[in-house]
Amino acid sequence: MKLNNKRTVLVGLAFLSICAFWQMYDSVIPLILTKTFRINETISGAVMAADNVLALFLLPLFGTLSDKTDTRLGKRTPYILAGTFAVVILLNILPILDNGYYTAPATYKLVIFVVLLGLILISMGTYRSPAVALMPDVTPKPLRSKANAIINLMGALGGILYLIVAAVLYPNSK
Numbered sequence: 001m002k003l004n005n006k007r008t009v010l011v012g013l014a015f016l017s018i019c020a021f022w023q024m025y026d027s028v029i030p031l032i033l034t035k036t037f038r039i040n041e042t043i044s045g046a047v048m049a050a051d052n053v054l055a056l057f058l059l060p061l062f063g064t065l066s067d068k069t070d071t072r073l074g075k076r077t078p079y080i081l082a083g084t085f086a087v088v089i090l091l092n093i094l095p096i097l098d099n100g101y102y103t104a105p106a107t108y109k110l111v112i113f114v115v116l117l118g119l120i121l122i123s124m125g126t127y128r129s130p131a132v133a134l135m136p137d138v139t140p141k142p143l144r145s146k147a148n149a150i151i152n153l154m155g156a157l158g159g160i161l162y163l164i165v166a167a168v169l170y171p172n173s174k
Contacts, residue, residue, distance in 0.1 A: 003143045005150070011138060012154030014080055014131035019158035021087065021124065025051075027166070029117065036098050037110050047114060051121045058125025066130040076130035076137065083127025090120045 033044040062079055069075045093116055101109040139147040
């Protein structure tokens with residue numbers, strides 16, 4: 001029995017995107033909250049902790065839902081696609097709100113920003129569990145340890161890729 005490396009890497013792309021997202025989220029969002037919106041670090045920390053609280057409920061919920069789903073795309077793929085699509089769209093709205101508040105501060109823009117962060121976290125929760133559960137679905141049991149190693153390397157690569165992209169996009173940032 002031989003591991004299908006190509007399929008494992010393709011499955012690992014979901015975990016790569018998850019790790020890249022969290023690397024970006026944890027480094028950029030606190031800066032936006034404290035520098036643009038001038039929120040103190042305690043409240044910023046509470047906003048940043050919201051993902052952990054939501055994860056307590058969302059990860060088991062969407063894991064269970066994906067276990068029970070049966071579509072022509074499979075059990076996990078609809079959640080991965082929907083969550084990814086939603087996160088990509090919502091993330092592209094964040095800089096608009098950030099820049100809009102910077103040029104003309106208004107409380108409603110901060111409220112919209114925080115609501116948008118909540119929607120992003122819900123969207124991430126939609127596909128995080130199904131993405132992690134996908135590897136055991138497509139990998140024979142004796143090969144799962146090796147496949148898991150590849151997928152974890154893909155996750156590390158996601159974090160590294162974000163750091164490289166950030167260094168190129170923001171060369172003068174500290």
